[in-house]
Amino acid sequence: MPKKRSGGGLSPTQQAAKFLGVSVLAGAVLAGIALPAVGALGLAAKGSVEGFDALPANLKTPPLSQRTTILDAEGGTIATVYSRDRTVVDLKDISPYMQKAIVAIEDSRFYEHGAIDLKGVLRALNKNARSGEVSEGASTLTQQYVKNVFVEEAGDDPTKVAQATQQTIGRKIQELKLAIQVEEELGKKKILENYLNITFFGQQAYGVEAASQRYFSKHAKDLNVQEAALLAGIVQSPSRYDPVNDEAEATKRRNVVLNRMAQVGDISTAEAEKAKKAPLGLKVSKPKNGCITAVKNASFFCDYVREVFLSDKVFGKTRKDRAKVWNQGGLTIRTTLDPQAQASVQQSLKDHVNQSDSVAAASTLVEPGTGKVLAMGQTKPYGYGKNETEINYSVDHGMGGSNYGFPTGSTFKPFVAAAALEEGRPATQEYSSPYEMPYPEPVQTCSGKPWMNTAGEKVPNESESEVGPYRLKEAMALSVNTYFVQMVADIGLCPVMKMTDALHVVQGSGDKLPEVPAVSLGSKGVAPLTMASAYAAFASRGMYCTPIVIESITQKIGNKQKSLDVPKSTCSRAMSEKTADTVNTLLQGVVDSGTGKAAGLTDRANAGKTGTTDERKNAWFVGYTPNLSGAVWVGSASQQVQMKDITIGGQYHELVFGGAVPGPIWKDAMTGALAGKDSPSFNLVNIPDEDKDKDKDKDRDKEKPDDGNNGDDGFIGGLTDGGTGDGGPGGFPGGNLIQGPGNGPGGRR
Numbered sequence: 001m002p003k004k005r006s007g008g009g010l011s012p013t014q015q016a017a018k019f020l021g022v023s024v025l026a027g028a029v030l031a032g033i034a035l036p037a038v039g040a041l042g043l044a045a046k047g048s049v050e051g052f053d054a055l056p057a058n059l060k061t062p063p064l065s066q067r068t069t070i071l072d073a074e075g076g077t078i079a080t081v082y083s084r085d086r087t088v089v090d091l092k093d094i095s096p097y098m099q100k101a102i103v104a105i106e107d108s109r110f111y112e113h114g115a116i117d118l119k120g121v122l123r124a125l126n127k128n129a130r131s132g133e134v135s136e137g138a139s140t141l142t143q144q145y146v147k148n149v150f151v152e153e154a155g156d157d158p159t160k161v162a163q164a165t166q167q168t169i170g171r172k173i174q175e176l177k178l179a180i181q182v183e184e185e186l187g188k189k190k191i192l193e194n195y196l197n198i199t200f201f202g203q204q205a206y207g208v209e210a211a212s213q214r215y216f217s218k219h220a221k222d223l224n225v226q227e228a229a230l231l232a233g234i235v236q237s238p239s240r241y242d243p244v245n246d247e248a249e250a251t252k253r254r255n256v257v258l259n260r261m262a263q264v265g266d267i268s269t270a271e272a273e274k275a276k277k278a279p280l281g282l283k284v285s286k287p288k289n290g291c292i293t294a295v296k297n298a299s300f301f302c303d304y305v306r307e308v309f310l311s312d313k314v315f316g317k318t319r320k321d322r323a324k325v326w327n328q329g330g331l332t333i334r335t336t337l338d339p340q341a342q343a344s345v346q347q348s349l350k351d352h353v354n355q356s357d358s359v360a361a362a363s364t365l366v367e368p369g370t371g372k373v374l375a376m377g378q379t380k381p382y383g384y385g386k387n388e389t390e391i392n393y394s395v396d397h398g399m400g401g402s403n404y405g406f407p408t409g410s411t412f413k414p415f416v417a418a419a420a421l422e423e424g425r426p427a428t429q430e431y432s433s434p435y436e437m438p439y440p441e442p443v444q445t446c447s448g449k450p451w452m453n454t455a456g457e458k459v460p461n462e463s464e465s466e467v468g469p470y471r472l473k474e475a476m477a478l479s480v481n482t483y484f485v486q487m488v489a490d491i492g493l494c495p496v497m498k499m500t501d502a503l504h505v506v507q508g509s510g511d512k513l514p515e516v517p518a519v520s521l522g523s524k525g526v527a528p529l530t531m532a533s534a535y536a537a538f539a540s541r542g543m544y545c546t547p548i549v550i551e552s553i554t555q556k557i558g559n560k561q562k563s564l565d566v567p568k569s570t571c572s573r574a575m576s577e578k579t580a581d582t583v584n585t586l587l588q589g590v591v592d593s594g595t596g597k598a599a600g601l602t603d604r605a606n607a608g609k610t611g612t613t614d615e616r617k618n619a620w621f622v623g624y625t626p627n628l629s630g631a632v633w634v635g636s637a638s639q640q641v642q643m644k645d646i647t648i649g650g651q652y653h654e655l656v657f658g659g660a661v662p663g664p665i666w667k668d669a670m671t672g673a674l675a676g677k678d679s680p681s682f683n684l685v686n687i688p689d690e691d692k693d694k695d696k697d698k699d700r701d702k703e704k705p706d707d708g709n710n711g712d713d714g715f716i717g718g719l720t721d722g723g724t725g726d727g728g729p730g731g732f733p734g735g736n737l738i739q740g741p742g743n744g745p746g747g748r749r
Contacts, residue, residue, distance in 0.1 A: 405508020
């Protein structure tokens with residue numbers, strides 16, 4: 001019995017026998033074509049291909065997967081992504097040298113025979129018999145094309161790929177019959193075009209256009225004779241003849257192709273000799289696949305685009321359906337990314353926070369009234385190494401973000417104010433606002449069952465000097481905690497929940513916010529994109545628009561293009577214009593003279609709010625102009641770093657607060673993003689100042705926000721359980737833990 005070679009392959013005798021079997025079957029099939037009855041009887045007698053005529057004769061050719069190109073709003077390329085790096089081209093866009101080279105080396109009688117080359121079979125059989133091994137095959141280009149179709153259809157499924165490439169007599173017979181059909185339906189030129197577009201050329205390049213770009217950085221139509229010969233030679237064994245890794249072997253193979261081209265009369269002997277003396281002339285373009293290769297530091301934006309595609313039903317009923325379209329590729333996706341805004345965001349982040357710092361920063365800019373996401377960046381770049389991450393800090397967990405988002409601190413307070421204004425409370429609403437107080441009870445909820453402070457938890461203000469009564473304007477500017485918990489107790493939690501629902505504010509996990517008073521102080525984790533989009537509703541006078549990142553998509557299938565439907569922003573009224581205008585007036589006070597003064601823009605109308613959480617694990621600034629909204633978060637993704645006595649971006653901070661690090665990031669990012677853009681105004685309302693003669697604590701330092709530290713020299717309280725906002729010893733119902741001398745879950749500035 002013949003033995004296998006040590007490498008596990010068949011012995012020369014076995015190989016020859018196998019080839020003989022296939023060759024005989026090919027002859028039998030030919031006989032079957034010429035003499036159906038005799039052929040069928042003969043084959044049946046051998047018991048090998050019984051029912052040849054019953055085999056399916058329709059080759060289902062899937063559209064070839066191609067690369068997808070993601071563009072910014074101005075048409076510049078952000079990244080290319082693909083499961084197969086391929087660009088389908090017409091035969092007229094493939095160099096004549098390339099067409100001749102591939103035919104010469106793979107199937108020199110391509111234009112003379114039908115689907116099966118009987119002379120080739122006999123010639124190969126004779127040569128292999130004399131050599132004692134399979135040194136020459138007999139598959140035609142058409143048969144090779146059919147096999148490649150099977151491989152393409154298998155995709156990246158290893159089981160299907162194995163089935164598509166298995167060397168069985170049954171598979172060979174199926175390929176033969178389908179090759180006959182292809183020859184009848186397509187004709188020689190189309191088969192050649194399809195073959196050159198489908199076949200693998202190594203180095204992740206599928207099809208001759210991608211191969212030409214990979215090895216020579218030029219289009220396939222511009223290949224010269226020696227370049228064409230090199231590519232044609234690679235096809236037989238892309239790993240063995242890889243010119244990047246083995247130039248000598250690739251050169252020998254190229255010269256074999258040139259000799260063959262001369263033998264069949266495609267070029268002269270002199271041309272072949274001249275080409276053989278030429279260097280390979282490689283100008284290799286490295287594969288650039290995926291969002292990790294995105295330019296403009298837009299890797300996370302690119303990844304968000306992919307997540308939107310895979311999650312939105314406009315692109316398919318199921319995620320599997322959508323993934324199939326994405327992997328098919330051939331898409332040109334024009335996005336909302338504004339190059340100027342993106343560059344400004346990334347430069348500001350780089351200027352203020354180092355990649356190697358123990359904390360990170362993320363920023364997202366959104367256009368009010370349209371929902372367009374114009375920029376998205378962070379200081380820990382996309383990657384798998386040290387100080388890199390795959391987590392997009394700007395978005396929800398379901399879209400590639402952190403598990404829970406990040407507690408927002410006092411940036412949540414404008415939502416409470418908007419809810420109260422919608423309930424009819426005046427902009428001059430006043431509460432006693434003591435320095436410290438128990439959470440008021442009972443507090444009405446949407447369920448009808450009131451929340452009770454059964455644990456007797458208390459909430460303090462920033463410092464003991466902050467004692468009311470306060471009206472809304474000053475309470476917002478100073479970010480007075482006891483004022484806002486009294487406001488929640490007054491109006492109930494349900495109006496707050498309705499407001500946050502209208503603004504699509506959810507936890508980073510995707511869960512709804514809990515109905516507990518501490519939520520009004522920003523105890524729960526939220527994503528920066530969510531906050532930027534919510535604040536954009538204030539800028540657009542109460543109209544909330546869902547964020548969008550895709551402007552248009554065209555898909556190329558083969559050589560044809562079609563447009564795909566894309567998700568549209570849905571805009572809805574979240575609050576009245578009067579409420580939005582009032583909030584804008586309140587928040588303009590924050591950047592004029594309140595805790596966010598260091599972040600205020602000097603050349604245009606702007607408004608915003610600071611936020612810092614318990615133990616200073618998170619610091620925020622969320623702000624906007626009438627035409628741009630942006631959120632900045634600074635903190636540790638693991639929620640383990642307390643930003644005290646810390647160096648960030650090369651600058652030492654005794655205490656980090658919302659107006660100190662996030663505020664300047666926001667200011668610089670917005671300044672660059674808006675440079676040269678219109679400078680519209682808000683529709684402000686008149687909110688009377690507090691009665692200066694009112695009997696209040698005369699000794700209280702009313703200039704606290706302007707003391708050079710923007711009023712943030714006290715302890716900032718209020719985070720829950722390392723970023724999730726959930727529970728811990730001593731927590732009150734809802735699992736929110738009041739920590740230390742701070743001011744309750746969520747903090748204040």
